[in-house]
Amino acid sequence: MRRLAAALSIALAGALAHAAPTPRVTASVSKGHPNSGKLSGGKRWTNTKWARQRPGRAGSWGTPEMVRLLQSSAHKVAGKHPRSVLMIGDLSAREGGPLPGHHSHQSGRDADVGFYLRDSRDRHVVLERFVAIDQHGDARGDKRVHFDDARNWELVAAWLGDGRVEVRGVFVAGWLKARLLRRAEEARAPKTLIERAQMLLMQPPNAESHDDHFHLRIACAAGQRGVCFDDSIDRAPRSPGGLSSPSGAIE
Template sequence: MVRTLSAIALILGLVSPVCAQEKANQLFGAKRTASAHVPAAIGTYAKGCGAGLMQLPETGPTWQAMRLSRNRNWGHPEMIAFIQRLGAEATRHGWAGLYIGDISQPRGGPMTSGHASHQIGLDADIWMLPPKRLNLSRSDREKISSLNVRSADQRSVNGNFTRAHYNILKAAASDPAVDRIFVTPPVKIEMCKTARRADRAWLQKIRPLYGHNTHFHIRLKCPAGSAFCQTQRPSVAELSKGGDGCDETLQWWVTDYLNPPKTPASPPAPRKRGARDYTMEDLPGQCAQVLAAR
């Protein structure tokens, strides 16, 4: 029976004393299947879970899920539909489709390794490597690596970044379901240079962030019906002050970020708690229901 997560579930979804202090990533990481709920994204992208998530088929007409041993090819149905749309779009630009990295665990939640986000089924990593074929074996998918599109000095794209990358990213950013897309800063800089002056509104969604030189990270908006999903703030419009984000703040990523101004030494700051430190008490109350469901 598929169940909804209602206000009653919020009341009843109190964390039991048994698991309240257990590490949430170990509890969610142990689940191999989705919960029997109506699909819903719960909490924030970096502190939440996903009810009724859908598994992306390992292979489709325009995609292949990679690193299958991780069991992270689960997402909200809106994300699965988006991947299918973008995969079809990629074929219009000379790619066989898309290689899909991590989406979420079967019930979302904090992961045992890697990402701090990807917790509510609305994040997906898409490889920069253009697929030439979509019949990779499970073994191939564990061994093959993606493509680095950033130069060695981290200040520009290299020859691996093509017009097809640009067009696929533009198509993704133009999709109304997308909230933002994280890319390595040199990709954003390159796209700012080459975008047409009269067609730049979509650039607002392309957000520079370190660590995205071999993949781009899609983040969707909270879907209709996910009453407990929290929209990310600040919005892309606020971050770019209503513009396209191609301003002096973008250059910071290839100047001061790489060579920060020297400042007097100070004691190291205490380590902040991260996603792998969360217990069930840190997550929204509904996540206990998601975890406990069959």
């Protein structure tokens, strides 16, 4: 009897070992590339006290991971700086695909995010439009409004330190990246976080300066490899390392 039980358990273990892995069932799928893709089962953006979408946006849908990351990061910043409001731009269309005014934003994993702004007395400024920031950190055409180094760094730190979602890139102009890294040093951010920021904050070549918003791109969910591709279809020459440059990946 004992031998029979042992034989059965070996047979069962063998059967389990050869069984195909059960695909993770997720309601939402990001299909294809950021600049040639679709979204199914996306999550609709909803405004909260700490994060609002600019009115009249066509793209209000993202993967659940993207919507959660935007909400949780804004919530975190508002936790440190009460009454902060993050202004969100386009995500993706309900079923993904081309979105007017964008190359990417097709598969639910891209979001445009306005900068946190402050006035000259360090009071938080909420505007329902994106504001371009010059090399001095001032709003172009309005010297009373400034890039808020502290809040914007905390936002980036919340994205990169999320732990549940992998950030693929944060597109932003070079001079704003420099401000953010300077702030990170001042705030004594962990070295590994600063190194990740150094790598993931980037001004994509062949794109207009990202001087009035962040463009956040997250990686494919682990269970969707094979149908979901992290980066845009490469229109640029490949780097020697064989990695596709994110240069095709223009907002």
